[in-house]
Amino acid sequence: MKHRQNLHTHTTFDDGRASPMDMARAAVDVGLESLGFSAHSPMPYENDWAITEDRLPAYRQEIARVREEFQGRLTVYEGLEWDACSSIEPTGFDYVIGSLHLIAPGQEESSIDYTPNITRHLLYSRFGGDERAMIQAYFGQYAALAANHHVDVVGHFDLLTKFSEHHNLFPAHDPYLLQYASEAMEPLIRAEKIFEVNTGAMSRGLRSEPYPSVPLLHRLYELRGRVTLSSDAHGPELITHSFDAMEELLRTIGFRETWVFDGSAFVPSPL
Numbered sequence: 001m002k003h004r005q006n007l008h009t010h011t012t013f014d015d016g017r018a019s020p021m022d023m024a025r026a027a028v029d030v031g032l033e034s035l036g037f038s039a040h041s042p043m044p045y046e047n048d049w050a051i052t053e054d055r056l057p058a059y060r061q062e063i064a065r066v067r068e069e070f071q072g073r074l075t076v077y078e079g080l081e082w083d084a085c086s087s088i089e090p091t092g093f094d095y096v097i098g099s100l101h102l103i104a105p106g107q108e109e110s111s112i113d114y115t116p117n118i119t120r121h122l123l124y125s126r127f128g129g130d131e132r133a134m135i136q137a138y139f140g141q142y143a144a145l146a147a148n149h150h151v152d153v154v155g156h157f158d159l160l161t162k163f164s165e166h167h168n169l170f171p172a173h174d175p176y177l178l179q180y181a182s183e184a185m186e187p188l189i190r191a192e193k194i195f196e197v198n199t200g201a202m203s204r205g206l207r208s209e210p211y212p213s214v215p216l217l218h219r220l221y222e223l224r225g226r227v228t229l230s231s232d233a234h235g236p237e238l239i240t241h242s243f244d245a246m247e248e249l250l251r252t253i254g255f256r257e258t259w260v261f262d263g264s265a266f267v268p269s270p271l
């Protein structure tokens with residue numbers, strides 16, 4: 001039976017706009033069967049988007065409360081969107097999304113998720129303007145997540161192309177980028193990581209396609225990769241943003257199922 005789920009959501013514990021309770025309410029309203037919270041993991045420097053280590057116990061407590069409140073109506077999971085530069089190891093969560101928001105080392109000037117100017121500045125200051133070197137550094141970090149047994153889901157795999165459409169930075173369909181990204185996919189697939197099809201940048205008007213881009217989704221299908229659907233929602237109205245269109249896209253590519261977390265493992269849900 002088809003099971004609709006979103007494991008990638010943010011709340012006021014990090015940079016989301018709504019409480020976990022409000023997000024759960026919205027999930028029920030749009031007909032989700034289960035919902036996972038995935039706070040940005042604590043970072044080793046001051047920032048305005050990740051949860052701090054001292055807030056983690058309150059995060060866990062609140063999600064336990066939401067789980068209780070919605071019992072029988074919505075299954076609630078406590079996840080984490082873990083950045084590889086995080087100050088903690090991602091242990092003790094129901095599931096972990098492994099994401100990269102910056103190119104190591106962990107500092108805000110290394111962010112590729114913030115503004116086009118910061119990304120451009122990083123390209124020139126650290127990589128001397130060599131786009132290929134930056135592509136390699138970025139996807140190399142993703143490939144390394146294959147060795148991390150805590151990571152279940154690969155988050156927004158080609159986030160580096162966030163400013164592709166409106167700022168012409170790292171064009172998402174650039175042949176070199178696609179080739180390098182495809183190579184980085186292989187170890188992750190071998191390590192049985194699941195790729196999220198993330199509509200977050202679509203909901204913010206930054207992109208007309210999800211992460212990973214359509215050509216990368218084709219490649220993922222050829223390599224027999226597995227996908228899960230998420231919206232990286234930072235507000236209740238975005239919980240299932242473009243889900244219908246993504247299901248259609250995935251069917252067109254050839255996928256026959258998405259993978260959903262059932263509390264202990266990822267299981268197929270027919271498309």
Ligand SMILES: [Zn+2]
Pocket residue numbers: 081099101155156
């Ligand atoms: Zn993220």
Ligand SMILES: [Zn+2]
Pocket residue numbers: 008010081232
């Ligand atoms: Zn996120």
